[in-house]
Amino acid sequence: MILSIDNTIERLTTHNAKIPFNAWLGIEVLAADAERVELRVPWRWEFGGAPGMTHGGILASLIDTAAFLMLLAAKGTGGPTVDLHIDFHRSTANGALYVSSSLLRAGGSISTVEVRINDQERRLIATGRCVFLTRSRLSRESDQCA
Amino acid sequence: MILSIDNTIERLTTHNAKIPFNAWLGIEVLAADAERVELRVPWRWEFGGAPGMTHGGILASLIDTAAFLMLLAAKGTGGPTVDLHIDFHRSTANGALYVSSSLLRAGGSISTVEVRINDQERRLIATGRCVFLTRSRLSRESDQCA
């Protein structure tokens, strides 16, 4: 249903505006439902790594952020990241990045999200996977994982 | 020998000033030799994730960057990152971060660097590992990994 999808986009956009680093990254939410989140991230000068290339830390940040947004879209709430893995496949010229995340598994304790980043020519730049601890469980304890 | 250590610090500091995202991260090189690189990163507002916490993408970016600086200190040259893995151990209050990287293995084709991030109270926040393809080999080919 279009209305509910639009609502998720709005919810993620509101979330991004409140998280300083998400806001800095300049993420635009193109599409979002319980299975998939699609982002567009316009280039900004500070993303630069080696001359003419996007910094690996920016790609890692986008994978981390896109995975969290996926969790938010699917579960209505986030949770601490347990770990993050990124494979870098190709260097990127400066230009907008397209980030697509999908829910690989939503478990009671652990949820796993897969993310792909493509460049403007739709070539695969990086892929990653992020593991989350479900927040509802964590509220019961003090020793939190980040 | 102090002079050679200072020289490496200077070399890495010059490198950071030229890479836009490294400059934005505000990395200070505290110590550097062929085995270990120690960084201090003052807090900045844009590092914020969930309220009062450092964004996971910033931690991932620091691990990626610290690993590359380690490679630069050890080999005199960098190389494309093949993959990056981060474990998040604890959430961080806002404050300076201390990033320590060490060379796990420097091979002819592949080099691996380990990184640890501690907060101001010296608690372990995140650990990671970064795998690089040695640049000398890559100069022989066009199909590069990022």
Next chain:
Amino acid sequence: MILSIDNTIERLTTHNAKIPFNAWLGIEVLAADAERVELRVPWRWEFGGAPGMTHGGILASLIDTAAFLMLLAAKGTGGPTVDLHIDFHRSTANGALYVSSSLLRAGGSISTVEVRINDQERRLIATGRCVFLTRSRLSRESDQCA
């Protein structure tokens, strides 16, 4: 073309018979082409971990092996594994495992393969990713990564 697919199955089956640990794992190649390899692995008693469950090391071994077979099917030759990552999603009752691998990226220096393991009820048990250094490049040097 069926004939060429059958030929790949035969080639992988012959490879498995020559590698002692592959032979021990008892892998059956169900389907194989340059994009995807499908395996079936009958249960054997020694696969046991915690009572009634498959050992995580067996799942990791199947992911490592399936990824290598994918590389062999796609490139005609293997190469040393740089790293391996496994996410465990669900515990498995004893029973045949179904392992599906697909080529994520075949680069000049680095190739990446994704693998999924399902149980007999087709539930997702584990997913993983394996990074290889292309062997043709390695033949030129002595300092090999395993």
Next chain:
Amino acid sequence: MILSIDNTIERLTTHNAKIPFNAWLGIEVLAADAERVELRVPWRWEFGGAPGMTHGGILASLIDTAAFLMLLAAKGTGGPTVDLHIDFHRSTANGALYVSSSLLRAGGSISTVEVRINDQERRLIATGRCVFLTRSRLSRESDQCA
């Protein structure tokens, strides 16, 4: 205290005898306390991968198993593995393997263990890291991660 260390060795050895795949791997526990576990694994023919080399799946299995034994030594109880990461640094000739694991962090929900494998000449062969969900938390729910 020697007596308590010996007791941990005995406890892990008893555990290994009950887990079919651990028993098959032929693990000998050399030393064990709450911070570190040291194993020796004699070569067996079925460990073979490429001619004269140890199969990557065996190295992954040893890392998975050694990490679990570390958790058992440190906490008195294990827990499901969330994920496993292995970097392969060097190929191994056939011979005994030495596996050393240390507790990186023991949290309320998540514990992380680091593992290193050396060959008979004490060269670094592979390193890895294993993330566990603490079992005490899992006992409260049905949807388990493996």
